[in-house]
Amino acid sequence: MIKVQTANFSLEEEVKTMLKKNDNVGAISSFIGIVRNKAKEKDLISMTLEHYPGMTEKMLKKIENEALSRWRLLDSLIIHRHGELFPGENIVLVITLSKHRKDAINSCHFLIDWLKTKGPFWKFEKTKNSGHWVEALDSDNLEEQKWNI
């Protein structure tokens, strides 16, 4: 399942919901991305995530299907927030459920690497006296390329 929303999420609630729907789960991997309180050594006031409504959902669905086809997963979830977020707030949640640990761990890693470079989001960091759009990192591209999408 994928959700693109402004609201916060609860890891425990989402895990509970997924466990109710799925039988014989042996492994749960999760990843949470959080707004840090520094942006390039400066105190961050907020981070605003802009996205492309419609395309975001389409691309997240596509990559979730890719994960489901590559690994033996019982279930998966991607929640990505948008809007203005403050330091310490959750940005993104990925959860994968499988029988065996390898499938859950690798697919979770794959999904988060992919989101970094292919999720149609752009981040504006507001600091005390200025603001700037976050540039994509080459290192993120290298991470993502190892999955051979």
Next chain:
Amino acid sequence: MIKVQTANFSLEEEVKTMLKKNDNVGAISSFIGIVRNKAKEKDLISMTLEHYPGMTEKMLKKIENEALSRWRLLDSLIIHRHGELFPGENIVLVITLSKHRKDAINSCHFLIDWLKTKGPFWKFEKTKNSGHWVEALDSDNLEEQKWNI
């Protein structure tokens, strides 16, 4: 931090506690291992985890330190339960916190691979008419060897 205990754990509670202690967290990776309801196609009644008190804590502490030296982590937690556990019950929890996602994800993966082959635990699976000790898997050894410990 490491904990070896019979009691259950709460992912959300542990994450909250770790977030309170740590500043500027950008990434949280977690893994939960759960008792499945089948053992070699038979219905599982329970899985009893035996361990070597003292050695378990010592080895878990050692590998946690190894993870902290290999990756830039803000915090880490390993909780491993022992005793008789029933299908659907939690067995193990690994949580890693870092600024950047790569450190949290890779160290979490490392810790769970290591626990599979080097955690001094032995599992007894009880099924309807019998019981057996779970054999270590060669595939788990291969997974663990890639970390070059």
Next chain:
Amino acid sequence: MRILYFSWIKDGIGKSQEDIDLTGNIKNIADLINFLSEINNDYNKVFSDLSSIRFSKNMNLVNIEENIKNEDEIAFFPPMTGG
């Protein structure tokens, strides 16, 4: 044709979307960029370094030679950075 702009491209042009009527000589994304670049100096500046701009047609990433029609939705944005 509906055109969408995101991130610093939106800021540079000063709008997040606009509708234009495709003229016959705009066949692909490259043609569209040339057309937009001539509107004024803001557009010209935004499209001066194409290495940092990505394009989509109807919500699919495409390259600069992609053919376009008046019914398509085109978007311009920097490299994505979610997660």
Next chain:
Amino acid sequence: MRILYFSWIKDGIGKSQEDIDLTGNIKNIADLINFLSEINNDYNKVFSDLSSIRFSKNMNLVNIEENIKNEDEIAFFPPMTGG
């Protein structure tokens, strides 16, 4: 010397631990295994296939040539399988 047994080794021998006094000719783990194997048929059976047995001395994994003293705690167990 305190000796601990785990998993099917414990089941096979019928106890989880025992104390023995090391005699002078037991210098290492291999000697200890030979000594234990002669106690009775249960021990003999357990120690018949050493490829599936691991050893620790004072809670550190060691190999079969490891020297041992009367003060050491030795444990025998199958390959570990946590997580």
